[in-house]
Amino acid sequence: MGTAQATQQQSASSTFSERLRNDTWQAHGAAEAHDFSRALLSGTLPREGYVALVVQHYFLYTALEEVSRALADHPVGGAVHFPELHRVPALERDLAFLCGPDWREAVAPLPATRAYAERIRWTADWPAGFIAHHYTRYLGDLSGGQLIKKVVQRTYGFDDGAGFEFYVFDRLGSLPRFKNGYRAALDALELDEAEQRRAVEEARLAYRFNNEMMAELDRSHPLPRTPDHAS
Ligand code: HEM
Numbered sequence: 001m002g003t004a005q006a007t008q009q010q011s012a013s014s015t016f017s018e019r020l021r022n023d024t025w026q027a028h029g030a031a032e033a034h035d036f037s038r039a040l041l042s043g044t045l046p047r048e049g050y051v052a053l054v055v056q057h058y059f060l061y062t063a064l065e066e067v068s069r070a071l072a073d074h075p076v077g078g079a080v081h082f083p084e085l086h087r088v089p090a091l092e093r094d095l096a097f098l099c100g101p102d103w104r105e106a107v108a109p110l111p112a113t114r115a116y117a118e119r120i121r122w123t124a125d126w127p128a129g130f131i132a133h134h135y136t137r138y139l140g141d142l143s144g145g146q147l148i149k150k151v152v153q154r155t156y157g158f159d160d161g162a163g164f165e166f167y168v169f170d171r172l173g174s175l176p177r178f179k180n181g182y183r184a185a186l187d188a189l190e191l192d193e194a195e196q197r198r199a200v201e202e203a204r205l206a207y208r209f210n211n212e213m214m215a216e217l218d219r220s221h222p223l224p225r226t227p228d229h230a231s
Pocket residue numbers: 017020021028031032033037038040041135136137138139140141143144145147148207210
């Protein structure tokens with residue numbers, strides 16, 4: 001059996017959450033292998049690069065949480081409306097800690113972040129597409145994000161909480177249990193085949209937006225990856 005045929009057969013018998021995971025896993029590999037991700041995870045990202053990432057997160061999650069609130073009562077979009085997951089309050093505290101009380105005047109989105117946030121806002125009219133964006137960010141934060149949390153705390157010498165609250169989900173209880181409940185909420189949605197496929201495609205697009213954002217961060221905060229960059 002050819003690989004494409006095998007993948008199709010697997011997809012046909014998979015739940016929506018399995019599809020989202022399996023059919024984007026290649027894109028996940030690329031995101032994980034990105035120079036910026038690797039620097040973050042290996043503790044070699046300079047502090048300014050980390051702060052720039054927190055700033056971009058602030059603009060992204062502002063869009064995600066705005067749309068989540070707007071769709072709270074929608075039968076599809078409302079399935080992922082978990083206010084206890086929301087990151088903007090934590091990001092605001094992180095930015096005040098990292099940049100000082102006037103941080104709002106000092107932050108701006110990169111062009112790639114602006115485009116990504118615009119796409120998220122666009123899905124306010126397409127709730128299954130919004131779910132794809134929601135899934136890509138929050139399940140990532142609850143998974144690989146928890147590895148990053150430990151490295152970030154150690155690398156930048158943060159005390160408990162301050163500077164990396166973004167990665168702390170202490171209102172959720174057990175994260176594996178929350179993630180299972182999240183996947184069950186996705187699987188309970190009655191999305192037809194075509195809509196599931198479109199949503200998976202949108203999740204792949206979300207990964208591309210993330211990679212673009214990391215590429216721009218990389219360009220604006222060059223990583224010390226070679227001796228030339230080390231000074
Ligand atoms: C340093 C970079 C990264 C590392 C080390 C990492 C690592 C991981 C790990 C270990 C898991 C759990 C896998 C499992 O359940 O078996 C995971 C899941 C996930 N990651 Fe990442 N990740 C990284 C970057 C990203 C990025 C940039 C995104 C998207 C913006 C992302 C989105 C996701 C999602 C959505 C899941 C959940 C998959 C699912 O169970 O459906 N990750 N990641």
